[in-house]
Amino acid sequence: MAPPSYYPWLVVLVFSLQAAFAAAAMDPSERETLLRVMDAVSSDRNWREAAGSDPCSSPWPGLECKPASGSGAGAAATAARMHVARLDFGVPPNPTCKETATFPVGAFALPELRALFLVDCFKNPDAITAFTLPPPPNLSSSRLQQLSVRSNPSLSGTLPSQLASIKSLQVLTVSQNTLIRGEVPQSLGELKSLVHLDLSYNSLTGPIPSRLGELRALVGLDLSYNSFSGPIPSRLGDLTQLQKLDLSSNNLTGGVPATVTRLKSLTFLALSNNGLRGRLPSGLSGLHDLQYLIMENNPMGVPLPSELGNIARLQELRLANSGYSGSIPDTFGLLTSLTTLSLENNNLTGRIPAGLSRLKRMYHLNLSKNGLDGVVPFDGAFLRQLGRNLDLSANPGLCVADREAVAPDVGVGVCGADEVACKRSAAAERLVGRVIGGEVTRGSRWPAAALLLRAAAVVLCCCILL
Ligand SMILES: *[C@@H]1O[C@H](CO)[C@@H](O)[C@H](O)[C@H]1NC(C)=O
Numbered sequence: 001m002a003p004p005s006y007y008p009w010l011v012v013l014v015f016s017l018q019a020a021f022a023a024a025a026m027d028p029s030e031r032e033t034l035l036r037v038m039d040a041v042s043s044d045r046n047w048r049e050a051a052g053s054d055p056c057s058s059p060w061p062g063l064e065c066k067p068a069s070g071s072g073a074g075a076a077a078t079a080a081r082m083h084v085a086r087l088d089f090g091v092p093p094n095p096t097c098k099e100t101a102t103f104p105v106g107a108f109a110l111p112e113l114r115a116l117f118l119v120d121c122f123k124n125p126d127a128i129t130a131f132t133l134p135p136p137p138n139l140s141s142s143r144l145q146q147l148s149v150r151s152n153p154s155l156s157g158t159l160p161s162q163l164a165s166i167k168s169l170q171v172l173t174v175s176q177n178t179l180i181r182g183e184v185p186q187s188l189g190e191l192k193s194l195v196h197l198d199l200s201y202n203s204l205t206g207p208i209p210s211r212l213g214e215l216r217a218l219v220g221l222d223l224s225y226n227s228f229s230g231p232i233p234s235r236l237g238d239l240t241q242l243q244k245l246d247l248s249s250n251n252l253t254g255g256v257p258a259t260v261t262r263l264k265s266l267t268f269l270a271l272s273n274n275g276l277r278g279r280l281p282s283g284l285s286g287l288h289d290l291q292y293l294i295m296e297n298n299p300m301g302v303p304l305p306s307e308l309g310n311i312a313r314l315q316e317l318r319l320a321n322s323g324y325s326g327s328i329p330d331t332f333g334l335l336t337s338l339t340t341l342s343l344e345n346n347n348l349t350g351r352i353p354a355g356l357s358r359l360k361r362m363y364h365l366n367l368s369k370n371g372l373d374g375v376v377p378f379d380g381a382f383l384r385q386l387g388r389n390l391d392l393s394a395n396p397g398l399c400v401a402d403r404e405a406v407a408p409d410v411g412v413g414v415c416g417a418d419e420v421a422c423k424r425s426a427a428a429e430r431l432v433g434r435v436i437g438g439e440v441t442r443g444s445r446w447p448a449a450a451l452l453l454r455a456a457a458v459v460l461c462c463c464i465l466l
C-alpha cells in the first residue's frame with residue numbers, strides 16, 4: 001500500500017522537531033541544581049561526568065525529563081528546552097542513597113519537577129536527617145504533583161507546614177518513617193488538589209486535623225499506625241469522593257461519627273485497634289460500595305447492629321474483640337458477597353443464623369470465644385467449603401449434630417449420639433431459660449445467670465443421652 005501523499009512532509013516535520021529538541025539543551029542553572037541534588041543524595045556515580053552537558057539527552061534511571069508544559073509543537077521549533085520532571089531515589093535501578101544523604105531541599109527549585117520519590121533512602125542510624133522544605137515563597141511556584149517519602153528510618157522531624165504551599169500536590173505519601181513525629185499541620189487542608197494522602201506508619205500524635213475535611217478531591221486517606229488521639233472529626237464526612245479510609249491502629253476515642261454515612265464512595269473502611277466505643281451510626285447500609293469493614297479491637301460494648309447485614313457489597317466484615325453483645329443478626333445471611341466474617345472474642349449469645357450457611361463465597365468464618373449456643377446450623381457442604389478456616393471453638397453452648405460432618409478442628413463437640421437428643425437439649429435450654437427468667441440468655445449483663453442456665457441445659461442434655 002502506498003503511503004499517503006503528505007508522508008514526506010510528515011517525515012520532515014518529525015525530523016525538524018527532533019532537531020529542535022536535540023538542539024535545546026537543558027538550562028545550565030537547572031542542570032547545576034540537578035547535579036547538586038544528585039551529589040547531596042547519591043554517590044552511585046560521578047554525576048557530573050554521567051550528566052555530560054545535557055543530562056536530559058540520555059537520562060539515567062530515576063531521572064525523567066519533559067519539555068516545559070505550554071511549549072507545544074509551535075513553541076518547540078524555537079525553544080523546546082527539556083526540564084527535570086521526575087526524580088526517583090532509593091531503590092535500584094534508581095540511584096541509591098549514600099550514608100550521608102541529606103534531604104534534597106534543592107530539588108524544589110527544579111521548575112518543572114512533577115514527582116519526587118525518596119524510598120528506602122535515609123537509613124543510616126548514625127546520620128539522622130531532618131525532613132525540611134524550603135520556605136513557602138520558594139514553593140509557591142512549584143508544580144510538584146507527587147511527593148513520596150517512604151520507608152526512611154533515619155529521617156526525623158515533624159511534617160513541615162510548608163507542605164501546604166505546594167498547591168499542585170495530588171499525591172502526598174509520608175509513610176513508614178518512624179522518626180517523623182508531632183502533629184499534622186491543619187494547613188494541609190489547603191492542598192485542594194490532593195487525591196491521595198498517606199501518612200501511615202509514622203509516629204504522628206495529636207488530633208486528626210478537622211481541616212482534612214476540606215480536601216474534597218481526596219479518594220484515599222490513610223492515617224493508620226500512628227498515635228493520633230481524640231475523636232474522628234465529623235468533618236471527614238465531607239470527603240464524598242473518598243474510597244479508602246484507614247484510621248486503624250491509633251489512639252482514637254469516642255464514637256464513629258454519623259457523618260461517615262455520607263461517604264457514599266467508600267469501598268474500604270478500617271478503624272481497628274483504637275479506643276472507639278458505642279453504637280455504630282445508623283445509615284451504614286447506605287454505603288452501597290463498601291466491600292471491607294474492618295473494625296477489630298475497639299471497646300464498642302453494644303449489640304451487633306442488624307443493619308450491617310444490609311451493606312450489600314460487603315466482602316469482609318471483621319469485628320473481633322470489640323465487646324459486641326446480643327445475637328448474630330439474621331440479616332448477616334443476606335451478605336451474599338461475604339468471604340470473611342470475623343466475630344471472635346465478643347460477647348455474642350444465641351443461635352448462629354442458619355442463613356450463614358447459604359453464603360456461597362464464605363471462605364473464613366471465625367466465631368470463637370463467644371457465648372453462642374445451640375446446634376450449629378451448617379451442612380456438610382458448607383463445612384467442606386470452609387475447611388480449616390472455620391472456627392467455632394470456645395462457645396460452651398454450641399454443638400454439632402452430625403459427627404461425620406465435623407472437621408477435626410472446628411472446635412465444637414457433637415451434641416449427642418443422635419440429632420434428636422441435641423435438638424432436645426437445645427429445646428431444654430430454651431425452656432430452662434424461660435424458667436430462670438425471660439431474657440437472661442441474651443443479657444451478658446447477667447453472666448452468672450447465663451452460666452447457670454448453660455450448666456442446667458448441659459445437665460439436661462446428659463440426662464437425655466443416658
Ligand atoms: C529560596 O529562594 C531564594 C531566592 O530565589 C534563594 O536564594 C534560596 O536559596 C532559596 N532557598 C532554598 C532553601 O531553596
Ligand SMILES: *[C@@H]1O[C@H](CO)[C@@H](O)[C@H](O)[C@H]1NC(C)=O
Pocket residue numbers: 205227229250251
Ligand atoms: C496510646 O494509648 C496507649 C494505651 O492506652 C498508651 O499506652 C499510649 O501512651 C498512648 N499513646 C499516645 C501517644 O497517646
Ligand SMILES: *[C@@H]1O[C@H](CO)[C@@H](O)[C@H](O)[C@H]1NC(C)=O
Pocket residue numbers: 301302323324325346347444445447
Ligand atoms: C463481655 O464478657 C466479659 C466476660 O464475661 C465481661 O468481662 C465483659 O464485661 C463483657 N462485656 C460486655 C460489653 O458486655
Ligand SMILES: *[C@@H]1O[C@H](CO)[C@@H](O)[C@H](O)[C@H]1NC(C)=O
Pocket residue numbers: 344345366367368369388389390391
Ligand atoms: C479465630 O480467632 C482466634 C482468636 O481469638 C484465633 O486464635 C484463631 O486462630 C482464629 N481461627 C481461625 C480459623 O482463623
